[in-house]
Each structure stands twice: as structure tokens, then as C-alpha cells.
Amino acid sequence: MEKEQIEVYLRALGDILESEGAEPIQLFICGSVALMMQDLIARNRTRDVDCAGFVVSVKNSRKIERPVIERPLRDAIGRVARAYSISEHWLSFQSRMLLENGLPEGLEDRLEERHYGSRLTVLIASRLDMVFFKVKAAITREKDIQDLIEMQPTEEELEWAGGLCIEQGATWEQVEDVTERIRRG
Amino acid sequence: MAEVSEAIARKALDLLWRQWATLGAYVTATPTRTVVMDPEAALVATCSILGRKDPRLFDEVLDWLLINRLLIRPDRVRGLLNNWDEETARVLAAVADFTAEATGKEFLEGILEDERTRYEARGGSTNENLFAVGAKVNQSAGNAEPAFLRWGLKRSKVRLREHSGTPDLENPANMLLLMRVRYGKSARAEILTYMLTGEPGSSYQIAEMTGYNQSTVVRHLKQMSKGGPVAATGTGKGKRYTLEESDLLRADWSHGPGEKMPVFTNWTFVMQSFADAAKTCLNIEGGTLPEVLRVEALLDLSDRVVPRIKNAGKPTRTIRGPRSERLRGPQGIEEMEAYFSRVASAVNVALGQAS
Numbered sequence: 001m002e003k004e005q006i007e008v009y010l011r012a013l014g015d016i017l018e019s020e021g022a023e024p025i026q027l028f029i030c031g032s033v034a035l036m037m038q039d040l041i042a043r044n045r046t047r048d049v050d051c052a053g054f055v056v057s058v059k060n061s062r063k064i065e066r067p068v069i070e071r072p073l074r075d076a077i078g079r080v081a082r083a084y085s086i087s088e089h090w091l092s093f094q095s096r097m098l099l100e101n102g103l104p105e106g107l108e109d110r111l112e113e114r115h116y117g118s119r120l121t122v123l124i125a126s127r128l129d130m131v132f133f134k135v136k137a138a139i140t141r142e143k144d145i146q147d148l149i150e151m152q153p154t155e156e157e158l159e160w161a162g163g164l165c166i167e168q169g170a171t172w173e174q175v176e177d178v179t180e181r182i183r184r185g
Numbered sequence: 186m187a188e189v190s191e192a193i194a195r196k197a198l199d200l201l202w203r204q205w206a207t208l209g210a211y212v213t214a215t216p217t218r219t220v221v222m223d224p225e226a227a228l229v230a231t232c233s234i235l236g237r238k239d240p241r242l243f244d245e246v247l248d249w250l251l252i253n254r255l256l257i258r259p260d261r262v263r264g265l266l267n268n269w270d271e272e273t274a275r276v277l278a279a280v281a282d283f284t285a286e287a288t289g290k291e292f293l294e295g296i297l298e299d300e301r302t303r304y305e306a307r308g309g310s311t312n313e314n315l316f317a318v319g320a321k322v323n324q325s326a327g328n329a330e331p332a333f334l335r336w337g338l339k340r341s342k343v344r345l346r347e348h349s350g351t352p353d354l355e356n357p358a359n360m361l362l363l364m365r366v367r368y369g370k371s372a373r374a375e376i377l378t379y380m381l382t383g384e385p386g387s388s389y390q391i392a393e394m395t396g397y398n399q400s401t402v403v404r405h406l407k408q409m410s411k412g413g414p415v416a417a418t419g420t421g422k423g424k425r426y427t428l429e430e431s432d433l434l435r436a437d438w439s440h441g442p443g444e445k446m447p448v449f450t451n452w453t454f455v456m457q458s459f460a461d462a463a464k465t466c467l468n469i470e471g472g473t474l475p476e477v478l479r480v481e482a483l484l485d486l487s488d489r490v491v492p493r494i495k496n497a498g499k500p501t502r503t504i505r506g507p508r509s510e511r512l513r514g515p516q517g518i519e520e521m522e523a524y525f526s527r528v529a530s531a532v533n534v535a536l537g538q539a540s
Contacts, residue, residue: 012477019478083480085513 001090003036003044009090010049012080014116022072022119026055028064028111030125030133031095032147037124038112041150048087052095055111055123062108062123067093101168104132127151132161138178139170148182158182189522190466196529197235197459201227202242203536204452207358210249211348212242217536219445220500221382222358223452224253225261225396229269230456232276234464240316240340249349250284250292256352256362258370259293264396266296268457274300275336276315283332287345304336311337357440357447372397372405377428380415381438383449383498385427393496394451448535454497455532458490462525469518483512483521494528500535504528 001009017025031050035041053064081088110126125133131153138144153161162175202214204227230236231246250257266274278300281293315338333340352359354366360382364374375395383394392402406426409415416429428434435446465486469479491506504527511520 008476012475015475015477019475079481080477082484083477083513085510 001046001048001086005084006033006037006046006049009080009084009086010114010116010120010122012083013076013091014120016076016079017072017119018117020072020076022076024119024121025073026057026121026123027051027067027091028053028055028123028125030098030130034124034130035147035151037114038127038130040127040130041147043147043150048090048092050092050095052093052098055108055121062111064099064103064108066099067096069093098133104129104164128157128160131157132164135161135175135178136165136168136170138181139165139174145178145181148178149185153182188470189518190463190470191238192522193459193466193525194235194238194463196525197230197456197463198239198242200459200529200532200536201230201235201239201456205231205242205246205249207352207356208249209253209350209352210245211346211350212245215537216353216356217358217447218356219447219537220358220532220535221361221378221447221449222352223361223396224256224352225258225265226452226456228257228280229262229265229273229277229453230460232280233269233273233456233460234317235456235460237276237315237317243316244343244345245349247280247283247287247343248345248347250280251287251345251347252349253351254284254288254290254292256365257293258365259295261375261396262293263296264398265453268453269460271303273460275304276338278304279315279333279336279338282335283330283343286332287343309337312339313337315340355440357444360438360447372401373409376402376405376409377414379449380426380428381431381435382446385425387422387425391426394449394498396451396453448499450498450500450532450535451496454493455501455528458493458497458528459525461490462486462521466518466521480513480517483507483517484509486521487512487524491524500531501528504531 028051029037029049030052032041032043032046033049036044036046051067054067056063056065077091078088080086081090107125107129110129111123112126114122114124116122131148131151134144134148134151135158138148158179162179165175166172199214202212203217204222206212206214207216207222208224208227228246228250231243236243236246262277266277274296277293278297281297285292285294285297315333328341330340330342352362354363361374361378364378368374368377372395375397376391379391379394386394388399388403388406391406392399395402406415406417410417410426414428414430414434416427418425418427439446465482468474469482474482487507487509494501494504504524507520507524511517
């Protein structure tokens with residue numbers, strides 16, 4: 001799907017949730033779509049909108065939880081797919097395992113908020129957090145290097161992201177390999 | 186702006202005028218001789234959103250009912266109503282109430298009772314205008330028609346002109362009514378008319394086409410299989426019913442040399458589809474639906490009406506449905522209008538050219 005269509009589909013999802021009087025939902029997005037929506041990369045096509053979790057508000061602060069997809073949301077996703085003749089998996093939850101290793105501290109406060117009606121809010125990981133997610137992914141997945149090169153992360157951002165990856169179990173050599181390839185461009 | 190919904194309703198009303206002209210109403214339309222008429226289906230369609238757009242036709246039908254009400258079979262009306270919305274049933278109840286009052290005789294009494302209970306359960310009076318367009322309504326209570334007002338429908342007093350005639354039974358299109366003269370008040374008339382003018386089918390298909398429930402149809406088919414004109418082949422769900430010596434029977438029922446057998450059309454399927462489309466398009470034309478709900482409304486409408494139109498009979502069987510990729514686009518509503526134009530054209534071809 002193309003970048004412009006992502007907005008159309010999210011708006012449609014919001015409209016359906018609104019028309020059904022569904023409970024408000026806040027989606028946490030941190031895949032390639034997050035980069036595209038913030039114009040951090042030139043690429044404008046992606047396979048799906050990958051949602052890593054739901055954002056809930058607890059005492060004036062945000063908390064990201066593992067997504068539990070209930071009927072109203074599942075039905076609404078299916079209806080958008082039918083209306084626009086796209087895959088039922090246009091909104092996927094494959095990256096929910098990202099939550100298992102813990103998220104960067106303060107990520108919730110750096111989220112960019114976008115509203116699609118009163119029942120759907122999309123919270124997008126910030127540029128800094130996306131550098132971390134991409135460095136971590138690039139350790140095992142070649143295609144993420146290209147996204148990082150396009151993002152042109154600063155040395156400070158790479159150092160912060162690399163340190164966090166090592167905290168979460170990556171080796172110094174793995175991180176250094178990724179950062180070196182980014183520097184080479 | 187309500188152009189497409191109006192255009193679709195107008196096409197349906199043109200078809201409805203021809204049905205009523207064939208049935209003997211005092212309307213300026215050319216009767217057909219080539220498609221079987223169904224008075225109950227025409228009456229219910231007239232009480233729908235379609236008839237409510239045409240006060241003149243509506244009042245001619247009230248006029249027709251004055252002398253022809255006994256031609257209307259309550260059990261069939263009740264069965265056909267299942268295809269329509271509650272609003273149509275309420276208007277039909279008002280028409281029945283008015284006809285009973287005007288003639289001093291009971292008319293559709295069972296339906297009236299059911300609808301009265303349902304209407305009261307919903308809280309009674311809504312006081313809306315009966316006619317959606319074109320009616321000059323004098324709002325004063327003294328000028329309102331009481332029978333309609335009782336159903337929360339405002340309209341001025343009906344002026345019956347008593348111009349209506351009775352259906353011409355020499356016209357092959359009124360074969361169903363002629364069958365009723367011969368077979369009386371049983372489902373046999375409809376079943377045989379369908380089998381003579383339609384196609385062999387299962388009891389389910391015959392029930393769907395004639396507007397009776399399947400058990401009634403099975404009972405009559407079994408009776409007619411015992412030394413009667415009906416033969417059954419196959420078993421279980423594959424069981425099909427045909428007419429024995431059908432050529433002989435057709436010759437017996439034909440209206441003279443050169444006169445073709447009329448074709449059977451499920452008028453309820455056709456008219457209800459038009460009404461459904463007019464209502465859906467009117468909702469879309471309101472302009473408040475978000476894009477996704479507009480697209481969904483058109484796709485849902487297509488899913489509902491295309492199979493019904495295909496199953497309505499030979500005249501509409503091969504009509505291409507609207508293209509779903511176009512329904513999804515900004516011109517989706519026009520794609521739906523184009524589809525209903527094709528349906529109207531096909532039915533008009535079957536009805537024969539209007540002079």
C-alpha cells in the first residue's frame with residue numbers, strides 16, 4: 001500500500017469505529033509505516049500497517065500494552081479491507097513481540113499522536129526510537145540497513161540505539177557492524 | 186441533490202405504471218401482454234418508498250382497490266411483505282384501513298391487526314407526510330385523510346373518481362388472475378402459472394418465485410402429482426417439478442394463435458431491488474456518510490440486489506451487475522444507476538415497447 005492510502009485506510013477505520021460507537025482505541029505504530037508517516041524515508045510503499053501494541057492512559061501517563069484484538073476492531077479492519085479491496089491483514093500485529101524485550105525509556109512521552117475521529121488514535125514512535133528499532137532489526141535483517149541510511153542518524157542517535165541493543169542482548173560486534181555499514185552508506 | 190435516487194425511483198415507477206395499466210387501473214401507460222402481472226406485488230410496491238413518490242399513481246391504485254379488492258389475496262400479501270421494510274407494511278396497513286372504510290367491507294384484516302400491534306408497540310403516531318415529493322399537503326386536521334392519519338401518515342383527503350376498470354382476462358399478462366378464476370383461492374393458481382410461463386424447478390425455487398412458503402408449495406405439488414399435471418423427478422434436494430404434457434397445457438392456456446405465452450417475472454424481487462437502491466442512494470446523497478461507509482453501502486446494496494434481480498426471471502437473468510471496483514470509486518453511485526438502467530431496459534424489452 002502507498003503512503004497516501006495508509007491515511008485513507010486509517011481514516012476509514014476511525015469512521016467505522018465511530019459509526020459503531022466502539023470504545024476508543026490507541027494504536028502504537030513503530031514499523032516502516034512510522035517512518036513513512038513522519039517523512040523520515042523517501043520510500044512510500046509498504047506491505048501493511050504494523051501495530052506493536054495498544055496505548056492506554058494510566059494516571060496521566062501512557063503505557064503500551066500487548067494488543068488484544070477484540071471483535072469491534074477485528075470487524076472494522078475487515079470492513080476496511082472489503083471496502084478498499086485490500087488484504088484482511090492490512091493492519092497487522094506481527095511486531096507485538098517488540099514489547100517483550102522492553103521499550104526504550106521515555107518512548108511513551110516521545111510518541112507523535114494522530115487522531116482519526118474520536119475513536120481511533122495512532123501513536124507513532126519518534127525518530128529517536130525508530131533509530132533504535134531499526135538498528136535492532138538490522139542486526140538480523142539486511143533490508144533495515146537501507147532505511148537507516150536514508151534516515152541519516154546522528155552519531156549520538158546511533159550510540160544511544162547501539163547501547164540499548166547491547167543492553168537487550170546484542171553483542172558489541174553486531175552493533176558495530178550495523179553502525180559501520182550505515183556510516184559507509 | 187438527490188439525482189440518482191430520483192432517477193432509479195423514476196425508472197421503477199415507469200414499470201409500476203405499466204403493471205397497473207395492465208391490471209386495469211386508470212393510468213396513462215401501455216398495458217403489456219408479454220409478462221405475467223402480479224397484483225399483490227404491485228400493491229405492496231405501491232406502498233413502498235416508490236409509490237410514495239407518485240401521489241397520482243398512489244391514488245389511482247386506491248381507486249382500483251374500490252372495485253378490485255377481492256382480487257387481492259391476503260395470504261400472498263403477507264408473504265410478500267416479508268421482503269419489504271416496516272414502513273412499507275405501515276403504508277399498506279393505512280391503504281387497507283382506507284379501503285375497508287371506503288367500501289364498508291373488511292380488507293386485509295389480519296395484516297391490519299398485526300401492523301396495528303406493531304405500530305402501537307413502536308409508540309404510535311409519527312405524523313410524517315405520506316408522499317415524499319410533489320404532494321400539496323394541506324396540514325390542517327380537517328383536510329387530512331383520517332384512515333392515513335391513524336397510521337401517522339399525513340395526506341389530504343382522497344378524492345376517488347371511480348374510473349378504474351377490472352383486469353382484462355383476455356390479456357395473457359393477466360394469466361395469473363385467470364388461473365385464480367379456475368382454481369380458486371389456493372396456491373395452485375400461482376404454482377401453475379409459474380410452471381407454465383417459467384421453468385421447472387425445485388419446491389424451494391417455485392416457492393421463492395410465487396411468494397408462498399415452501400411447505401404450502403410442496404403440499405400443492407404433491408397433490409398435483411397424483412394424477413394431476415405435475416411430475417417430479419429426482420429425490421431430496423435434487424427433486425425437480427415439471428409439467429406433464431406441457432405443450433398441450435400451454436396450448437390450452439394460450440390466448441389464441443400468434444399470441445405468445447407471457448414470461449414469469451418475480452415482480453417483488455425487481456421492485457424491491459429498485460426501492461432498496463433508491464433508499465440507499467438517497468442516504469448517500471445526503472452527503473454525511475464518510476467515504477468508507479458510502480463504499481460499503483454500495484457494495485452491500487450490490488450484494489443484496491444483484492442475486493435477486495438475476496433470480497427474478499428470464500428477462501433479467503443475464504444482466505451484468507455493477508463492477509465492484511467502480512462502486513469503490515468516486516463514481517460508485519453512478520455505476521449503480523447504470524446497473525438499474527440496464528435492469529429497467531431489460532424489463533421494458535420484456536414488457537414490449539410502450540406506445
